[in-house]
Amino acid sequence: MTALSIRALSKRYANLEVLKGINLDIESGEFTVLVGPSGCGKSTLLNIVAGLDRASAGTVEIGGRVVNDVPPKDRDIAMVFQSYALYPSMTVRQNITFGMECRHVPKAEQEKAVANVAKLLQIEPLLGRKPSQLSGGQRQRVAMGRALVRDPLLFLFDEPLSNLDAKLRVEMRMEIKRLHQRIGATIIYVTHDQIEAMTMATRIAVMHQGSVQQFADPDTVYRYPANLFVARFMGSPP
Numbered sequence: 001m002t003a004l005s006i007r008a009l010s011k012r013y014a015n016l017e018v019l020k021g022i023n024l025d026i027e028s029g030e031f032t033v034l035v036g037p038s039g040c041g042k043s044t045l046l047n048i049v050a051g052l053d054r055a056s057a058g059t060v061e062i063g064g065r066v067v068n069d070v071p072p073k074d075r076d077i078a079m080v081f082q083s084y085a086l087y088p089s090m091t092v093r094q095n096i097t098f099g100m101e102c103r104h105v106p107k108a109e110q111e112k113a114v115a116n117v118a119k120l121l122q123i124e125p126l127l128g129r130k131p132s133q134l135s136g137g138q139r140q141r142v143a144m145g146r147a148l149v150r151d152p153l154l155f156l157f158d159e160p161l162s163n164l165d166a167k168l169r170v171e172m173r174m175e176i177k178r179l180h181q182r183i184g185a186t187i188i189y190v191t192h193d194q195i196e197a198m199t200m201a202t203r204i205a206v207m208h209q210g211s212v213q214q215f216a217d218p219d220t221v222y223r224y225p226a227n228l229f230v231a232r233f234m235g236s237p238p
């Protein structure tokens with residue numbers, strides 16, 4: 001099944017063309033990494049998929065439904081950002097259940113969902129703490145927990161690890177990858193780091209100046225880069 005289909009998507013700000021006719025089809029269960037240098041349009045693309053920003057032209061389909069005019073909360077997506085965006089006055093548990101609370105999910109069901117996610121992410125001992133009492137890695141786990149309880153069709157990650165130190169970043173990469181395999185989630189993951197792309201993706205979309213230069217599995221992108229930009233950016237052997 002196609003989880004996400006993007007057709008002829010463009011975005012301009014005044015006379016700056018940030019996205020130039022993007023086409024992308026992502027199958028459910030894929031771990032797609034959008035990689036490219038800073039300013040190439042990755043976040044803009046993800047925000048348009050999330051409904052946080054509007055396209056100038058083109059369509060976005062999630063789970064076979066055109067969502068251009070659908071508000072973010074009705075898109076069946078969950079997003080994790082670089083900054084954790086946790087509610088500082090709420091406990092970890094409340095941060096995770098807040099969305100369910102708003103949707104009036106029964107308490108027992110909320111408890112079960114929190115228990116599942118906390119176990120999966122190994123944050124059970126943290127449920128009673130406030131965000132200020134957590135390390136960066138723990139906060140990012142909680143942010144992921146909040147996304148996971150939604151059980152969305154599509155997870156959108158925008159550079160979720162770039163605030164973490166190098167060692168923790170490597171650990172969290174593996175953790176997110178394991179999570180993907182275990183729950184069979186469909187993930188679109190944005191990074192400017194080609195190593196992160198190579199180690200995490202089932203398919204990589206390499207972006208440059210608002211266009212997708214190549215969309216293929218990591219091995220193909222690395223060994224058979226579509227052009228000089230991709231070769232240089234991915235550090236392909238000459």
Ligand code: ADP
Binds near residue numbers: 037042
């Ligand atoms: P990336 O996430 O790949 O670093 P972005 O999608 O954030 O890139 O930005 C792509 C381009 O769009 C950049 O040149 C940026 O300056 C520009 N841009 C992003 N948001 C706005 C905005 N609200 N108004 C004008 N230009 C913007």
Ligand code: MG
Binds near residue numbers: 043044
């Ligand atoms: Mg960005």
